[in-house]
Amino acid sequence: MLVTVGGSEAIDIALRAMVDPGDEVLIPQPSYVSYEPCAVLAGAKPVIIELKHENQFRLTAQELEDAITDKTKILILPFPNNPTGAIMERKDLEAIAEVILKHDLFVLSDEIYAELCYTEKHVSIVNIDGMRERTILINGFSKSHAMTGWRLGYACGPKEIIEQMYKIHQFCIMCAPTTSQYAAIDALKNGDEDVQMMREAYNQRRRYLVHAFQEMKLECFEPFGAFYIFPCIREFGLTSDEFATRFLNEEKVAVVPGTAFGDCGEGFIRISYAYSLEKLKIAMEKLEHFINRLRAEK
Amino acid sequence: MREKILSIIEKNSRIDLRELAIILGEEETDIVNEMEQMEKEGVICGYHTLIDWEKTNVEKVSALIEVRVTPQRGHGFDSIAERIYKYPEVHAVYLISGGYDLLVSLEGKSLKEVSNFVSDKLSTLDTVLSTATHFILKKYKDHGTILDKKEVDERIQVTP
Numbered sequence: 272m273l274v275t276v277g278g279s280e281a282i283d284i285a286l287r288a289m290v291d292p293g294d295e296v297l298i299p300q301p302s303y304v305s306y307e308p309c310a311v312l313a314g315a316k317p318v319i320i321e322l323k324h325e326n327q328f329r330l331t332a333q334e335l336e337d338a339i340t341d342k343t344k345i346l347i348l349p350f351p352n353n354p355t356g357a358i359m360e361r362k363d364l365e366a367i368a369e370v371i372l373k374h375d376l377f378v379l380s381d382e383i384y385a386e387l388c389y390t391e392k393h394v395s396i397v398n399i400d401g402m403r404e405r406t407i408l409i410n411g412f413s414k415s416h417a418m419t420g421w422r423l424g425y426a427c428g429p430k431e432i433i434e435q436m437y438k439i440h441q442f443c444i445m446c447a448p449t450t451s452q453y454a455a456i457d458a459l460k461n462g463d464e465d466v467q468m469m470r471e472a473y474n475q476r477r478r479y480l481v482h483a484f485q486e487m488k489l490e491c492f493e494p495f496g497a498f499y500i501f502p503c504i505r506e507f508g509l510t511s512d513e514f515a516t517r518f519l520n521e522e523k524v525a526v527v528p529g530t531a532f533g534d535c536g537e538g539f540i541r542i543s544y545a546y547s548l549e550k551l552k553i554a555m556e557k558l559e560h561f562i563n564r565l566r567a568e569k
Numbered sequence: 570m571r572e573k574i575l576s577i578i579e580k581n582s583r584i585d586l587r588e589l590a591i592i593l594g595e596e597e598t599d600i601v602n603e604m605e606q607m608e609k610e611g612v613i614c615g616y617h618t619l620i621d622w623e624k625t626n627v628e629k630v631s632a633l634i635e636v637r638v639t640p641q642r643g644h645g646f647d648s649i650a651e652r653i654y655k656y657p658e659v660h661a662v663y664l665i666s667g668g669y670d671l672l673v674s675l676e677g678k679s680l681k682e683v684s685n686f687v688s689d690k691l692s693t694l695d696t697v698l699s700t701a702t703h704f705i706l707k708k709y710k711d712h713g714t715i716l717d718k719k720e721v722d723e724r725i726q727v728t729p
Contacts, residue, residue, distance in 0.1 A: 475593065478592050479592050
């Protein structure tokens, strides 16, 4: 195990430690923005797997199988997912694990949102037989304990890989900030109730948003993890960028266009519910106002 | 469901019941029934408003009074507490462990009105041995809510 400066550092150095030039790294998208550039910086070739709305943005064994070549080395597994809020249940992971074992691949499992699952408890792919030996698991305190600015994450995995990561870590950053490490120790010892309380608060906001979209007749699958919701805006005939820009200019509300998370995010926008319910209500009123206007324009 | 309803309405008793049902993922009728049941059982005792009277033109004086009493055979402290809490100007009465027995919270229009209550009504009760009146000078926080909020500069000071 290695303590890192946020999960972001762990992603970067894990890739740098593991890939050789020309190796292919499988990246399901829409997903967090740094996987693809980190893979490129490490000299690998990023291979994008486009996740489907109709699969609730889960990765299927078939999609994985189709993307594998003899150069494939690592699958990045970003669940619970930013920006879609999608999760992978045990049965989904078992199907993935089978393909990983068959092709003798590694997994970089970014589980930074593991504490934020709203239906059942999060299952990590390391809990599937045979996966612990070939998985680097990444987590941190930014989401579970809302310690984003404290920059503290960690990577767990096979000793041989962690040792190589440790070298890069020492040369480029020395150590994760010790002030944050002491704070995180306290968070682990005494913070469980707060995590539970926040999970409940996020869950309330999540239900509110799902309901609000239903009322607005805005197509959206129900997300079960993270604190994002990813409604579809194709009906308006605008790109994600155009929608987000107009919404910002006309209603002064910022949303992230789905394309920020990969080309296949086109036609979607990401809404974060890390903000308070009171503020979300105002935002939803403005969104309703905005989409009513768009519908009238057509 | 009960505890979740309570934890929300304890902070916001005016929440729309439909919205409460949505955020808890329950049916609105179930919420309404559960709340009626809790009102019947006395779990929910009332829906009050937290007011900072300092910001109005109404003059009010609040005091906390420590009361030492002689417990009565067969009744303990209950009957004397009842005599005290029946006065409408009394806000709250608590039985306290430690140096005294009852803590009485009181609200009046003026210092004089409060001191009259103590001297005429409270200290004359035969079981009351002594009283100590503490006037409240400033309320910083009440019912979990900070009353005297500082102005915060919301501009971000660091690069996120």
